[in-house]
Amino acid sequence: MKILIPVKRVVDANVKVRVKPDKTSVDLANVKMSMNPFCEIAVEEAVRLQEQGKATETVVVSVGPAQAQETIRTALAMGADRGVLVQTDQAVEPLAVAKILAKIVDEEKPDIVLLGKQAIDDDANQTGQMLAALLDWPQAAFASKVEVKDGALHVTREIDGGLETVEVKLPAVVTTDLRLNEPRYASLPNIMKAKRKEIAMKAPGDYGVDIAPRLEVVKVAEPPKREAGIKVESVADLVGKLKNAGVL
Ligand code: AMP
Numbered sequence: 001m002k003i004l005i006p007v008k009r010v011v012d013a014n015v016k017v018r019v020k021p022d023k024t025s026v027d028l029a030n031v032k033m034s035m036n037p038f039c040e041i042a043v044e045e046a047v048r049l050q051e052q053g054k055a056t057e058t059v060v061v062s063v064g065p066a067q068a069q070e071t072i073r074t075a076l077a078m079g080a081d082r083g084v085l086v087q088t089d090q091a092v093e094p095l096a097v098a099k100i101l102a103k104i105v106d107e108e109k110p111d112i113v114l115l116g117k118q119a120i121d122d123d124a125n126q127t128g129q130m131l132a133a134l135l136d137w138p139q140a141a142f143a144s145k146v147e148v149k150d151g152a153l154h155v156t157r158e159i160d161g162g163l164e165t166v167e168v169k170l171p172a173v174v175t176t177d178l179r180l181n182e183p184r185y186a187s188l189p190n191i192m193k194a195k196r197k198e199i200a201m202k203a204p205g206d207y208g209v210d211i212a213p214r215l216e217v218v219k220v221a222e223p224p225k226r227e228a229g230i231k232v233e234s235v236a237d238l239v240g241k242l243k244n245a246g247v248l
Pocket of ligand 1: 005006007008009036038039061062063064092094097114115116117118119120122123124125126127128
């Protein structure tokens, strides 16, 4: 069983982002970038399936700038076998990423495409679903447990009030939720080993995909500042203040 893992290079989750003065996007100058956390979870799951003898090959793909090679190397150091970078300096929207991934799926013929449920920069939560639609494959989004059973996957999903388990026939698209696993840190020997693993360099044009944006960002704004809290003397005081504020 072969697994394809699309990984996105995004602003590190611990960075407090700043909006550019012209309010068109966030400022990426000198900002630490890392692998999208949900993609790390996807890499971890694929590597675990490989360690359990359930997967035979894991291929990582990223669409992004030359520096996304570092993101791919991180995945290779975690245990993935090889990488593909589809290099572009343009921002690529989920539909274009999904179209490129669909072409790579045609070439690589994986049994599972394991994506993050969302990229924490644009919070789109679209790529996996669009890819499943383009391929006409079954999809199981927001996986919190993945089991391989008789040529199919049993995927458990956290839904309102409980857990839902769905069965999808392979090949399938799966997207990872936060509680699927805890990604490992790559060991130094594995980081060294990853330097020798292959990364194929490609361009969007190699797949005949037009990556011109379809969406226009109208405005990006900071969230409203939180007002300072106040101390109350008693429960009665608290209830009175909540009533005055129209909360009760
Ligand atoms: P999104 O739909 O943008 O929230 O992203 C969901 C998932 O799609 C991510 O966690 C990645 O697995 C994949 N993805 C999105 N953009 C890219 C990209 N530029 N390169 C590789 N994978 C991507």
